[in-house]
Amino acid sequence: MNTTHYPHWPAGMPYAISTPETSVYLNLEISARRYPNRPAIIFYDALLTYAELDRQVRLLAGYLQQQCGVARGDRVLLDMQNSPQFIIAYFAILRADAMVVPVNPMLMTDELQHYVEDSGASVAIAAQEVFPRLAPLVGNTGLTHAIVASYSDYLTAPTDLTVPDFVRAPRNVPAQDGVATWNDALAAGCEPGPHQAGPDDLACMPYTSGTTGKPKGCVHTHRSLMFNAVASPTWSGATVADQVTLAVLPFFHVTGMQSVMNSAIYCGGAIVVLPRWDRDAAGQLITRYKVTGWTLIPTMMIDFLSNPRLGEYDISGLKRISGGGAAMPAAIAQKLLELTGQTYMEGYGLSETMAATHVNPPHRMKQQCLGVPYFNVDARIVDPVTFQEVPQGEQGEIWLHGPQVFQGYWNDPQKTADAFAELDGKRFFRSGDLGYMDEEGFFFFTDRLKRMINASGFKVWPAEVEAMMYQHPAVQECCIIAARDAYRGETVKAVVVRRPGSEASAEDIIEWAHAKMAAYKTPRVVEFVEALPKSATGKVMWRVLQEREMAK
Template sequence: MMRTRHYEFWPKRLPLSLIVPETSLCDNLAVSARRYPDKIAIHYYGGSVSYRRFQDEVEKLAGFLQIKLGVAPKDRILLFMQNSPQFMIAYYAILRASAVVVPMSPMHVTADLEFYINDCQATVAVVGQELYERIAPLQKSTHLQHVIIAAYCDYSSPDFDLEIPPEVGAARLTFGNTKAIYWNEAISGALEPGPSTVSQPDMALLPYTSGTTGIPKGCVHTHGTVNANTVGSAAWTSMTANTTSLTTLPLFHVTGMQHSMNAPIFAGGTMVLLTRWNRELAAALIERFGCTHWVNIATMVVDFLANPNLSKYNVKSLAFVGGGGAPLPEAVGEKLFQLLGVRYAEGYGLSETVSQTHFNPPDRPKLQCLGIPSFDVDARIVAPGTLEELGCGVAGEVVVNGPQVMKEYWNRPDETKKAFITIGGKQFFRTGDIAKYDEDGYFFMVDRIKRMINAAGFKVWPTEVESIMFKHPAIQQACVIGVMDPKRGETVKAYVILHEEERGKVTEQEIIEWTKDKMSSYKYPRSVQFVESLPVSASGKVLWRKLQEQERARAQEG
């Protein structure tokens, strides 16, 4: 039976259910361009793009894709670039051409790209010029036939008075490859695309899972599943044409894509776009453009608030700050509240659900909490083995039913079958995440099923240990992993980044002693290692698996 306890804390201004548009994603941009043609859609390092220009260039690129490159409905097209106006224009042009966007991390190397191209049989890619050399060899050995190359400097301004990343400041390059197609060439032809042939049920997006639990899998999303969260995000965070979003999360990742691009475009808002995270620049641009919304990852907030120059900027225009990826330390959340009068609102979602299935109510958020189920989402907790439904306060696997859930894994029917279960006649997606809900119906992460540490027969969930460690005033970040132990089988180790002002004042052993009083004897870390940084993905998530692999390699060498 669907849990409704959380409805008591539902934002009073919002309905419990939202109707998903029957139109396509590219209709969202077309409508905003008709409504606000001269309004700035994108601010980009001194350059700007109006909604009229945005829509015009989408039409031209879509026409080029169809007429010159032979792109047909449902064709998959790789989008391989960093945050830029061209990413947004290409994204909507691909949809306008009735094709499918396949977003790629800029961190991928040639071998990664070869897998993705072969898996989805992409024949066209749109890439940033700094990434072109990684994909160029694949035009000879894969399905890939055409590559459109974009230079970010085309949309920035040389007169910009603040810091510009090297990729944005780099002049436009030319390459010896005769197959190379340049962005300006693609949009200068002013070719008109045919009528849009897509609507809600048609495939729009194929994001790939990270592959941390095996081979990466493509998640088949339709215009309907993506729009469900696009419209949901805009409603939940009170986005209008007057809001200005600071767009710092990578747009290839579903969280940045939905909350910092698709939702603002649906609302007709303005986006202040950064290609690379820079805390000083972020503060300056919030002040300059009066940014109202900022969806991020917790590590960005930690870094932003650690800026010793922050007091020089007026950032009080921010009315909504939220995100996910990792728990926000309580002390950081309190510091944010003291600065802005705004509580940090965390959320939860996956590539398979194209971002959020859970949101914290902005008026009543809880820290280090996934939030409550979003619009029309039925979320349950089940025992991973028996799939028996569990009650309040009991940890188990999160399963979700909702309008944003993917249709299937691309060409992987067996994996799709394993990913879904039926409860009471409804189909639920198995997230692989362990969580529990409290008496208010708020969900709290425990950990990934695959991440559990088995210490002398006891289950230890690293995320739970990390959440407790974040309460230590000296700790800025912590990542907990399992390491081999001759007596316990596995034991707990914590990698810790200290706040700058605390370095040299506290020892690793003191951290261990502090944790002994805060958690059960089998949970506390037996080893703590101070580090300057942690490995992170392009979306900002800490790569715990990489640390674990390094530890196991060292153990084998020893």
């Protein structure tokens, strides 16, 4: 195990920690007993206490069990934006001894069908603005029940904040077999059975993908989920209940889920919820509720600091500002430091590790750096061909061993076997990311062994987008690559060979793609070419196109 970074370890902090050997739901139950009257959720000035949060979680868990037939180990799809209902639904699924399958609310019907069929979920909990995309699957796939929530039901206090129309929208859930409104589900008054899930039961399955195109489920137990829910606030010193966290990262994504939602619930802190990024609302909420912790991606910080109204907000109470997904530009990090005295704490993690494996030490933060392997993590830089560790400073693949590493890919033993390798008698996860370790033991990201585009922190898998693009009648051949984008960091570009006789324009193809896939996956740029470069075996040489694009 590499210990080069130990001289830079936070003073008084242990190198390894022990975490509770209980279900993640119990974190909520315990916080509700300790702090029943403290605010758990703040939603546009409406407050939900810990006692009330736990009461609603139990009611929804009872409904899932008694009316939807959810049993121990079942998968339940969760499809909504940040909201009180997301948190309630998440913990209700865990309380029902089932596994949460969080999905991006930007996904379209064809994409959702894969998640439903692959996970075997028979129940979904969705928000009403995204439900029309899920509705065709209820009763026509294995999905037999859906519970539909309206965000406006939780706008229970007057507010002068700008509330988006989709949040204000009144309840409007279509009458459909197998579909119940959120309010009706809670009003049924169902009490759940005894809680049975333990540390090694199934807990959460975020989906990720690779070069094969179809997203695959990352199986996490309560044990692997629990680790970063505890480790994250421990590392940043945010373990007391008086912490107030601003939730702007989506809860369906592991960073928002773990570093914000689950960490706050474990500690008994308050979560200030924003369903969608809004720089003015963020500034107002930080000021009004004296937010102490904020986890966000660089594109959000760039937008926030460029706001001409920034001077109206009091952000001096922030004690920790952290994130990842992409490197924070040095100029933005400097401006943040000047305004708040805070250094942006960068980290590194994956869906397979349920958020962080690396974080910068609070007293020794390097910019554009992944940080050091934190509690209980053994990380190595390994030659991806020879499987031998490379010398310090040389590039290799980042390998990870720790309690937050997933169990494997759902129903895919071959991909699971390919994702792991043994070194020094330990089972390491092969991240697919390339990087190096400096002389102080800090890790840096350099490239991707896997093919992936990182658009504002959203991971876009080219093969998946290509598979969708081939459905367009004008597309004869297509290769998806990353293009530089001043705001998003990277954006999606389609290099297309048109079918003979087709006169489809780039705008036609982009508009079509918007209707077929989530916005972050949709190509922003389409380039037409006569032919794609290919190898002697006929494989498209995507690296050639990628290198050509980056050389522009």
